[in-house]
Structures are given as C-alpha cells and as structure tokens.
Amino acid sequence: MLIEGPKWCGKTRTATERAVSKLLMQDPDYTESYLKAADTKPSLLLKGATPRLIDEWQMAPVLWDAVRFAVDQRGESGQFILTGSAVPKDHAVQHTGTGRISRLLMRTMTLFESLESCGDVSLKALFDNDCDGDGLSVLTIEKLAVALTRGGWPALIGEKESVALRRVNDYVDAVINMDISRVDGVYIVPIGCLKP
Secondary structure, eight states: OOOEEOTTHHHHHHHHHHHEEEEEEEEEETTHHHHHHHHHHHGGOOOSSSSSEEGGGGGGGGHHHHHHHHHHHHHOOOOOEEEEESSOOOTTTOOTTTTTTTTTEEOOOTTTTTTTTOOOHHHHHTTTTOOOSOOOOOHHHHHHHHHHHHHSOOOGGSOOHHHHHHHHHHHHHHHHIIIIIHOOOOOOOOOOGGGO
C-alpha cells in the first residue's frame, strides 16, 4: 500500500501504527547506508517483519520496483506500507505497481476528526440540499476562523493559536520557496534580500 498526501498530514504516524517493522529513509544516522544498500542490493532494505513500513521511499526510487518484485515473488498481500510526500523524478520507477501496490490518499484532519465539529452538517449534504442538522457550530465565529486558517494538521490541533498560525505560515513558505523550486528549478529570492 502507498499512502500519499501532503507533508505533515500524519502519513508516517498512521503507517507506524499498522507496521510491524519500519525503514525510515530520512534517519540521519542511517540515510547514507540505506542509499548505498538501495544502489547495490535493494532487497536488503525490504527484510523485516511484515507489514514493513518504508517511509520516504522516493529517496531511493529503486525501492518501488523492489517492493513490486517482492510482492510478486512472495505472493502475499499486505507486506509493505510505503509513505512519502515527494514524487520521484520521471522514469525513476520501471512499473506503475498496478495490481500490487494500492494507493490511499490521506488528507489533513476535518473539524469533525479534530473534535471541533459535531458533524451534524456536511458539505456534501449542503451541496445535495439534504441537510438535517441545525447547522450550528460548537465554535464561535472567531474560533471557526482560526480553525479554518490553521487547517487540519494533526500537530497543530490543540496548539496555542499564535503558534499554530505561525507554523502554518512557515509551512506555506517552505512549500513555495523550497518544494516548488525543487520541481521547477526556479528559486525565489525573498524581497528583503534584493539590493536596489
């Protein structure tokens, strides 16, 4: 199974709760040796009790094909859980994984999941004109505005409002100034750094 979704939405934590063993590619004590093993014999990284979590698999895209091959050879389902926020470069994997690796899209938490809504009203019901709830929120307008601005990032639920909002701003800045730049090769210089 591949769990996809935005950074920081809880993919690794959720997968860890289901996994029996794990390989954390970003562990700074082991990353270099993991990458070398992936280059020479990727099957070594798949060894471990199953289901085995392989977090940030895209750091060594050969792991995708190694997992697909291992699934074919072993003939058992539910062996691996792959997580990662980034997509490897084009043509980095040889096979789509169809029939061997199912995909699960994970999103941030809803207000209902964060216990900030009673769940009486859903957007689907509103759009379907089929709303049975009274539509009243347990939050004040101000608290609802903060919750919407903060988003459903699990680490921010229950966090002090000023800290949560600052961390959301930092998240957006990082996505814009680092992640997008990695994809398109265009790096943005902050306005304060420009000389007249």
